[in-house]
Amino acid sequence: VEVPSVVAQQILSILSAITAKKERFIFEGAEIKLNPTCGIFVTMNPGYAGRTELPDNLKALFRPVTMVVPNLELICMVMLMSQ
Numbered sequence: 001v002e003v004p005s006v007v008a009q010q011i012l013s014i015l016s017a018i019t020a021k022k023e024r025f026i027f028e029g030a031e032i033k034l035n036p037t038c039g040i041f042v043t044m045n046p047g048y049a050g051r052t053e054l055p056d057n058l059k060a061l062f063r064p065v066t067m068v069v070p071n072l073e074l075i076c077m078v079m080l081m082s083q
Helices: 003-019 072-081
Strands: 024-027 030-033
Touching: 003 024
Parallel strands: none
Antiparallel strands: 024 030
16 A cells, blocks of 8 residues: 555545534544644655655645745845835
8 A cells, every 4th residue: 555545545534524514533443523724734845856746636635835935135125115
C-alpha cells in the first residue's frame, strides 16, 4: 500500500465527516470527535531532486497556493512614499 493513497483516504474521510456536519466519526477504526474548523495543509517543493508530485486523487482534495519571497525594497519604497 502506498502512503499517498492511504493519506488520501484518511483526508477524504475527514472531509466527508465535515461535509455531513457530524460531531463524531470513525477514523482508523476509532470514533473521534470532529473539530469542523480543522485545516489540512500539504507543503511541497517538487522542484528539488527526489521529490515527486502528489497523486491525482490526493491533489483533487486541495487548492493550490503559491508562495513567493516578498520584494522588501518595493514594500519599503511604497511605505515611505505613502507617508
